[in-house]
Amino acid sequence: MIEGILIGLTTALTFQNILMVMVGCFFGTIIGMLPGLGPMTAIALMIPITYGFDPATGLILMAGVYYGAVFGGSTSSILLNAPGVPGTVATSFDGYPMAQQGKAGKALAIAAWSSFAGGTLSAIYLLFMAPSLSKVSLSFRSPDYFALMILGLTAIAAFSSKGQFLKAMMMVVLGLMLASVGQDSLSDITRFTFNNMNLTDGISFVLVVMATFAMSEALTIILKRNDPTSAAKQVSLTELGSIKINKEERTKMYKTIPRSSVIGFLIGVLPGAGATIASFLAYGMERNVVSDEEKEKFGKGSVNGLSAPETANNAACSGSFVPMLTLGIPGSGTTAVMLGALLGFGVQPGPRLYMTNPEIFWSIIMSMYIGMVILLILNLPLIPYIARILAVPKNYLIPLILFFSVTGIYVMSFNNFDIYLMIGIAVVATFLRLYDFPMPPLILAFVLGGLMEENLRRSLLLSNGSWEFLWDRTLTACILVTTILIVVWHIYKTFKVKN
Amino acid sequence: MNINTTKIISLLFFIFSAFYLYTAYQIQVFAFDENAPFNARTFPIYLGYAGLFFSGLKLILPDPNTIKVDHKNLEYKKTGILILIAIIYGATILKVGYFLTTSLFLFASYYFLGERRWILMFLLSFPFVAAFMYLLHGILDIYLRDPFLQSIGVMG
Numbered sequence: 017m018i019e020g021i022l023i024g025l026t027t028a029l030t031f032q033n034i035l036m037v038m039v040g041c042f043f044g045t046i047i048g049m050l051p052g053l054g055p056m057t058a059i060a061l062m063i064p065i066t067y068g069f070d071p072a073t074g075l076i077l078m079a080g081v082y083y084g085a086v087f088g089g090s091t092s093s094i095l096l097n098a099p100g101v102p103g104t105v106a107t108s109f110d111g112y113p114m115a116q117q118g119k120a121g122k123a124l125a126i127a128a129w130s131s132f133a134g135g136t137l138s139a140i141y142l143l144f145m146a147p148s149l150s151k152v153s154l155s156f157r158s159p160d161y162f163a164l165m166i167l168g169l170t171a172i173a174a175f176s177s178k179g180q181f182l183k184a185m186m187m188v189v190l191g192l193m194l195a196s197v198g199q200d201s202l203s204d205i206t207r208f209t210f211n212n213m214n215l216t217d218g219i220s221f222v223l224v225v226m227a228t229f230a231m232s233e234a235l236t237i238i239l240k241r242n243d244p245t246s247a248a249k250q251v252s253l254t255e256l257g258s259i260k261i262n263k264e265e266r267t268k269m270y271k272t273i274p275r276s277s278v279i280g281f282l283i284g285v286l287p288g289a290g291a292t293i294a295s296f297l298a299y300g301m302e303r304n305v306v307s308d309e310e311k312e313k314f315g316k317g318s319v320n321g322l323s324a325p326e327t328a329n330n331a332a333c334s335g336s337f338v339p340m341l342t343l344g345i346p347g348s349g350t351t352a353v354m355l356g357a358l359l360g361f362g363v364q365p366g367p368r369l370y371m372t373n374p375e376i377f378w379s380i381i382m383s384m385y386i387g388m389v390i391l392l393i394l395n396l397p398l399i400p401y402i403a404r405i406l407a408v409p410k411n412y413l414i415p416l417i418l419f420f421s422v423t424g425i426y427v428m429s430f431n432n433f434d435i436y437l438m439i440g441i442a443v444v445a446t447f448l449r450l451y452d453f454p455m456p457p458l459i460l461a462f463v464l465g466g467l468m469e470e471n472l473r474r475s476l477l478l479s480n481g482s483w484e485f486l487w488d489r490t491l492t493a494c495i496l497v498t499t500i501l502i503v504v505w506h507i508y509k510t511f512k513v514k515n
Numbered sequence: 516m517n518i519n520t521t522k523i524i525s526l527l528f529f530i531f532s533a534f535y536l537y538t539a540y541q542i543q544v545f546a547f548d549e550n551a552p553f554n555a556r557t558f559p560i561y562l563g564y565a566g567l568f569f570s571g572l573k574l575i576l577p578d579p580n581t582i583k584v585d586h587k588n589l590e591y592k593k594t595g596i597l598i599l600i601a602i603i604y605g606a607t608i609l610k611v612g613y614f615l616t617t618s619l620f621l622f623a624s625y626y627f628l629g630e631r632r633w634i635l636m637f638l639l640s641f642p643f644v645a646a647f648m649y650l651l652h653g654i655l656d657i658y659l660r661d662p663f664l665q666s667i668g669v670m671g
Contacts, residue, residue, distance in 0.1 A: 068656065186528055186573065189562060193559075196558065207556075238593050239589050241590050411625055411630040415624030415625055418597065419617065419624075423647070427651060427659065432609055435608070439601050451524060
């Protein structure tokens, strides 16, 4: 492990990679602050640029954007009561009341320190857990991977939107269908191309991400007459107050941070769960464990109530890297985008990544520490100024998002068919978003489509066409039982709410 | 059964899945692969049935969380214009080149979204695209074909 850490540090501490972490954190913070534009959009916009770099640098940049976006989301939650990303909704419960009491600077400082501690602690958990899990996952066979992918897709659908399980499952199927376009990987037979040569190689992953996130989000903002930048115009630089945290507040944070980081990390590791559930769970747990006197302060500007979700959502970000780096199966939409980008680099994430590309594996982990320090430096003194930068009119913001989307696609293929295809998918995605059809399950399914077919092919060929492979191995059966439990639990919850 | 737009989308998805399934059965596989446990059409066939299953359930089951969209408050005109500008961009980029098409795409988008600060619009289109093009072409070594710049001798 020491050797790995040194490899990681050598790669992560190059001038170029430190610069990429800084750029990623800065860009992510800005995008994360804008309500509606989450980390997936931020990462999607970055993908074409990352292809100019080596895989480690590209992934370091995307990871920086990811935790920068989560960090930025907490700032708009505290200052404006407008969470930039769903993972920071719980931050506004106590962060915004604190800001209203004239302690916005203190709330930002608590959030920054908690995020830093949560992110750093979970990077340490990741450091110890990822190599061990990589070794364990080497024993995984095709049926286990197939079952794991079914679990991941079901879980992301179950957690994606309350009461919208079927819609999410429809999006999963649509994502898999889009992934099936083009040549079959084994026989080279073309499928669903309708004799169009442009579809022979399949639909590009970047195209689908850009269309369903960046472009469709820009169109949705215009269609719904939203202005994500309007809230930033209300930020007053003079009313932030002090950023100093006193001894009593520090003592409270010392207790909250370790337990919230463990919850955040473990929830982040679970497929489909992610920062939103982690932050709510940490908030709920913290409310249950504090004294009655402190409990009364929850929702009115509690230090524990602010520190817990902030620690957990950042810890969950690092946790979500575990299944991606060790199994090659992303646990969330955001890590699915990163996985797709890695595949684009020609790198196959999975248990062997640890051995075949140690510089990528370890540099991502080590860059997390650097990223957390940079975010702390960014967030504490610069956030109010960044918030002011955000007050750019949407008349400029939207065309620039569209520009990055179409340019991103054009520079990848130099083909205008891809631009038309992206516009078509973006229009459909915008319409589906209006009716609350979630997009992250579609992306996860699109990324996993090829791998899922490959593992099903191997499993069925080995079992001579019999579906017994699903319960032949204990591990496969356990994963499938977990999947069934998630579905049953979800159906039970839906009926319970209805009654 | 209560008919709402979500149900109509589910119906469209059901029809799409049926079409997908039909096309999946039409995939030509090699003769020796025809009766194999897995061939190029196996996975798509399962997907087609999964699509029919989930959209069928969504159609049949009651919808407790009906989404109501107020179409009167939606900005169809500007959205449509932006989509049209993007289509025109796609149609002209190969012939005209990256620099001019992208700059005009940005300029037109600012204009149709209601912006009238001409100097700022200009700065955030032509010089901005030039700088971005330099980043891609000059620094990151990503080749950008540009007949317009080639014709005036700026690009080799």
